[in-house]
Amino acid sequence: MKTIDELLTEGVAGKRIFVRADLNVPLDGGTITDDGRIRAVLPTVKALADAGARVVVASHLGRPKGAPDAAFSLAPAAARMGELLGTDVAFATDTVGDSARSTVAGLTDGQVAVIENLRFNAGETAKDDAERGAFADQLAELADVYVGDGFGAVHRKHASVFDLPARLPHAAGHLIATEVGVLKKLTEDVKRPYVVALGGSKVSDKLAVIDQLLGKADRLLIGGGMVFTFLKAKGYEVGASLLQEDQIPVVQEYIERARKNGVELVLPVDVVTSTEFPDLKTKAPGHPHTVAADAIPADQLGLDIGPETRKLYASKLADAATVFWNGPMGVFEHPDYAEGTKAVAQALLDSPAFTVVGGGDSAAAVRLLGFDENAFGHISTGGGASLEYLEGKTLPGLAALED
Ligand SMILES: Nc1ncnc2c1ncn2[C@@H]1O[C@H](COP(=O)(O)OP(=O)(O)O)[C@@H](O)[C@H]1O
Numbered sequence: 001m002k003t004i005d006e007l008l009t010e011g012v013a014g015k016r017i018f019v020r021a022d023l024n025v026p027l028d029g030g031t032i033t034d035d036g037r038i039r040a041v042l043p044t045v046k047a048l049a050d051a052g053a054r055v056v057v058a059s060h061l062g063r064p065k066g067a068p069d070a071a072f073s074l075a076p077a078a079a080r081m082g083e084l085l086g087t088d089v090a091f092a093t094d095t096v097g098d099s100a101r102s103t104v105a106g107l108t109d110g111q112v113a114v115i116e117n118l119r120f121n122a123g124e125t126a127k128d129d130a131e132r133g134a135f136a137d138q139l140a141e142l143a144d145v146y147v148g149d150g151f152g153a154v155h156r157k158h159a160s161v162f163d164l165p166a167r168l169p170h171a172a173g174h175l176i177a178t179e180v181g182v183l184k185k186l187t188e189d190v191k192r193p194y195v196v197a198l199g200g201s202k203v204s205d206k207l208a209v210i211d212q213l214l215g216k217a218d219r220l221l222i223g224g225g226m227v228f229t230f231l232k233a234k235g236y237e238v239g240a241s242l243l244q245e246d247q248i249p250v251v252q253e254y255i256e257r258a259r260k261n262g263v264e265l266v267l268p269v270d271v272v273t274s275t276e277f278p279d280l281k282t283k284a285p286g287h288p289h290t291v292a293a294d295a296i297p298a299d300q301l302g303l304d305i306g307p308e309t310r311k312l313y314a315s316k317l318a319d320a321a322t323v324f325w326n327g328p329m330g331v332f333e334h335p336d337y338a339e340g341t342k343a344v345a346q347a348l349l350d351s352p353a354f355t356v357v358g359g360g361d362s363a364a365a366v367r368l369l370g371f372d373e374n375a376f377g378h379i380s381t382g383g384g385a386s387l388e389y390l391e392g393k394t395l396p397g398l399a400a401l402e403d
Pocket residue numbers: 199200201202203223224225226242302303304326327328329330331332333358359360361362363383384
């Protein structure tokens with residue numbers, strides 16, 4: 001994989017460089033609640049701009065349906081990038097139309113532009129190769145060189161991630177190089193005990209990685225919405241909690257395989273429940289109860305791991321040499337259900353282990369709960385991407401940069 005350093009050595013002055021970033025930041029209305037993904041791509045953008053390139057930054061945001069949708073505009077991200085860089089960042093109100101073409105044509109050496117959300121064009125995410133290719137052809141007209149640096153999206157076979165690098169000379173940016181370098185350590189000779197904590201709500205995505213981790217990790221701690229499929233698989237009732245009914249046999253097989261492989265699979269002993277999902281906008285006080293994991297009342301849903309589980313998980317992290325954590329332990333956005341996620345974050349800070357925190361929401365949780373992100377070994381900008389990397393899958397956005 002060609003690196004950005006090689007590209008810089010060759011010289012980029014006056015060249016139009018397309019930087020595929022992942023600026024998919026959490027928004028509350030038009031306000032960015034966590035700008036981590038914008039800060040993560042700055043080293044690449046700055047290095048190129050400082051070397052006199054004309055930098056065209058592109059990204060998706062959210063999941064718009066292939067047409068413009070103001071709620072998913074990248075304008076706030078472009079403004080924030082300008083603030084962080086301390087320079088004017090131009091913004092094109094479309095992706096491959098008049099605004100994009102004239103904005104790019106108007107760039108001078110060292111200037112940066114952001115173009116509008118790539119997913120406003122159906123070609124970006126199209127399953128059909130020709131449709132994606134046609135959109136990639138249009139994107140290719142905007143640039144001379146492609147730099148892939150949107151690590152959070154490298155698992156997507158999308159036009160800007162997979163098809164565009166085939167059409168332009170290409171290199172990997174600093175963020176992708178760093179992310180891959182760290183994750184590689186977790187797939188090669190990892191220091192043991194290797195403990196993995198998994199939570200969050202994208203349950204089906206995460207169950208797949210457990211399959212691979214059962215042959216790799218020494219201990220698995222389960223939290224978040226995934227827990228209830230495990231508890232149900234053990235024969236417990238889970239009330240109104242998040243449940244992947246169709247995955248119960250898969251999870252039962254995981255429990256059995258963990259036992260056979262000597263992998264310690266740790267499940268909550270107590271959970272924090274409520275009769276309703278909390279209001280994340282008003283943060284109005286909920287009605288949390290702590291119950292034993294095998295005694296969740298029928299009218300309650302589990303929203304966090306309980307106090308005994310927090311102590312248990314902290315003790316299971318204390319002697320780790322390597323930790324990978326993906327997915328909050330509970331609905332951390334509400335203060336009643338943030339304690340489990342806080343406890344795991346604190347345990348990681350207290351442990352001397354090499355820690356990798358993966359996932360847009362996990363990284364945001366760490367920062368929003370007030371932890372110093374620099375105190376963690378590595379905070380990955382990609383949740384799905386880091387999981388698929390650990391699963392050993394070929395990631396389209398990395399494969400495209402390789403040849
Ligand atoms: N018990 C639970 N029930 C429902 N949602 C949960 C539960 N625990 C955590 N979550 C939610 O999971 C979301 C993050 O999940 P996910 O997107 O899978 O994480 P990541 O982006 O870090 O991979 C958070 O918004 C959080 O509120």
